[in-house]
Structures are given as C-alpha cells and as structure tokens.
Amino acid sequence: MALGAIVGAVAAWTRLAWAKVEVTARFEPRRAFVGEPVTLRVSIANRKRLPLPLVRLAIWLPPGLTPASGWGSPTVRGYQRRLSVGGRSEAVYDLPVRVRRRGEYWLERIQVDLTDPFDLAPAHRDLMPEADLMVMPEPRIGIPASVRRRLPFGTPARAARMFEERERFAGVRPYEPGDPLNRIHWKLTGHAAGLQTKLFEPTRTADVLLMLDLATGEPFWDSIYPEIAEDTIGWATFLARQAITAGWRVGLVANTHLSRGRGPLRVPPSSRRGHEAALFAALARMPNEATSDLAPVLREAGRRLGRGTSAVVISPRPGVWLRQEMDVLRRRGAEVMHLSPLEFAS
Numbered sequence: 001m002a003l004g005a006i007v008g009a010v011a012a013w014t015r016l017a018w019a020k021v022e023v024t025a026r027f028e029p030r031r032a033f034v035g036e037p038v039t040l041r042v043s044i045a046n047r048k049r050l051p052l053p054l055v056r057l058a059i060w061l062p063p064g065l066t067p068a069s070g071w072g073s074p075t076v077r078g079y080q081r082r083l084s085v086g087g088r089s090e091a092v093y094d095l096p097v098r099v100r101r102r103g104e105y106w107l108e109r110i111q112v113d114l115t116d117p118f119d120l121a122p123a124h125r126d127l128m129p130e131a132d133l134m135v136m137p138e139p140r141i142g143i144p145a146s147v148r149r150r151l152p153f154g155t156p157a158r159a160a161r162m163f164e165e166r167e168r169f170a171g172v173r174p175y176e177p178g179d180p181l182n183r184i185h186w187k188l189t190g191h192a193a194g195l196q197t198k199l200f201e202p203t204r205t206a207d208v209l210l211m212l213d214l215a216t217g218e219p220f221w222d223s224i225y226p227e228i229a230e231d232t233i234g235w236a237t238f239l240a241r242q243a244i245t246a247g248w249r250v251g252l253v254a255n256t257h258l259s260r261g262r263g264p265l266r267v268p269p270s271s272r273r274g275h276e277a278a279l280f281a282a283l284a285r286m287p288n289e290a291t292s293d294l295a296p297v298l299r300e301a302g303r304r305l306g307r308g309t310s311a312v313v314i315s316p317r318p319g320v321w322l323r324q325e326m327d328v329l330r331r332r333g334a335e336v337m338h339l340s341p342l343e344f345a346s
Helices: 002-016 145-150 155-160 186-191 226-245 275-285 296-302 318-331
Strands: 021-028 031-033 038-046 052-060 065-068 077-086 089-098 104-108 111-113 121-125 132-136 163-174 196-203 207-212 251-255 263-267 310-313 334-341
Touching: 021 111, 038 052, 038 077, 052 089, 077 318, 089 132, 104 275, 132 275, 145 186, 163 207, 207 226, 207 296, 226 251, 226 275, 226 310, 251 296, 263 296, 296 310, 310 318, 318 334
Parallel strands: 031 132, 207 251, 207 310, 310 334
Antiparallel strands: 021 038, 038 089, 052 077, 052 111, 065 089, 104 132, 111 121, 163 196, 251 263
8 A cells, every 4th residue: 555655646746746837047148248247047937836845957058158166067067956946936046157259059958857855756857948148259359549549430520420321212303413323213214304313311320331351361261260360350349339339330241151152241231120139140150260352342342332331341461452452442432441450469
C-alpha cells in the first residue's frame, strides 16, 4: 500500500507539476552599447495552488555573453539556481550580464526541473524563450575635439539652413535654368507644354551619409584587418549618435554585406519611425571584413547625393582610387569629409 501510494503521488506530481507554470526571460535593456550594464530577468510564475517545492534552473548564455564576476556557474555557460515557488506566486531573478563585443544575441536555452520535496520525480523541460539583445559598438579609440569640430553636424549654425524633405512631395513649378535633371517630373512634363520641376516640403533637417571602409587600403583582399575594422565601426556608431542628437537624418553605406550576393550594405537616410533602430542594427550585425573596395561604392552613392547631404568617409587608410572619388565629389560641390581612426590610434 505504501509503495502504491508513492507511485500514485509521483504520477500525479508528474501530471500536475507544469500546469499553469510560466517561465519567461528578457534582457533589460534590449539594446545596449558595449560596456553598458545589461541584466537578464528570469521570471517563474506559478498560477496554481499547489506549490513547487524545488525548482532547478540552468540558464545558458550564447557565445559572446558571460555572467558578471561571482554570478556564473562552473558547469554551464551561464547561471544555475535552486529555489522554491509557493502557490499562486512568482519568483524573479535579475542576473547581471557582461557584454564583450557587438552583435545580436539570443538566449540559448533554459533547463528547468520541477521536482517533489524528496526529489523522486523531476519534471524536466528545455525552454527556448524569446529573449534577444542587440549590442552596438562603442569606439575604442577616442575621437578628439579637433575632429569633432570638423564634422558637418557639429556646428549648431547649420541647423538654421533650410533643406528639402525628399520624402514629402509638395507640387511642381515650371522648369528654370539650373534645376537638376533628377528633379524634373517627367510624367507631368509629358502632359504639359514644358518641363516641370518637382517641389518638396522645406525642413531644417539635413542628411549625412556615413561611408565605412572596412579595408585598410587597395585592393581590399590584401588589406583586411578585423581589429581595425572594429575601430571604424565604433567611430561610425559614435558619429551616428551625434548626428541624430543634432537633428540630422543619418544614412549608412559600407563595403561589406549581410547576405552574400546582395551588394554593399546600405541604409538610406530617412526620418521614418524605426529608422534609427535599423541603422544601429546594421552597425551591430555587419561583418568586420570588406567584400569590395569602397571607391566604386562611393561613386554609385555619390550620384544620389543632394545639395543638403554631407558625406563622411571613415577609412583607416584610403587608397588612390578612393581619394580620387572623394575629389570628384568635392568638385561637384558635395561636402565630403574624411576621418581615419589610425591617425589617433596611439
């Protein structure tokens, strides 16, 4: 009878252990820069009256994330905890996480064992919670004040200028000598007696295009140094934050790609909702190896530069071809600035 009672209790526990039990996890904040404090919040909610006498947790972190000193486990890459949860209660753990490099991270898994007071029948489950963390780079080489003063968005007087909002069409007017050809409304011109020029709504916000050269010279296949490329990406992140704070719309072009065969990485300037998240996500995910020279990428992007767009070329050691393309854009009247992290590496 005693053995039968034990078997019946174990069977009932196995059937009821996971009923109305929820395990959730999330990173706080979900987006952070390298070096900022990040916390992994793990919550175990027991919605039933029956308590959970013993709960064993094994939380596995992805490669690139490590527990803070004194919080980790010697047997798993993450954390191990033992606790008990009463009926209709919730237990919350805030676990500090140390971030070492940029990237996008997903919590690997959480192993949970719900067991009875005598540890006879543990109910085991491997959970895959939707917990993601976007880590954006920070510059390892400080940008001196002399360089910041040269930036186009570092001068407050530039905000008093008026530009055009290319995303908001305002109408047309008759063509005047000197209007660029890309402003002509060709469809309406076909129905009118003369050329018609497109008009856009005025704005005080200008565009800045960050051009990243992840190689250290030309040709790119002979000049790949991932550590120097990380410094380039870190500088671009800092400049993007400065430009967004100053009210500029920021775009990004890099001589690398996220998907093979898709061409250079491009994030066009925009003021739409969610653009900043897409920009910093590209900076966090992009590889640190170049897939082409920046010169042809700059030539193609330079054809779309408007009068209110400034180009900032971040290249550790620009080659002859890249310098020629920057000179061509300057002769066309575009504002082009070159920055090199290697000049201030020491």
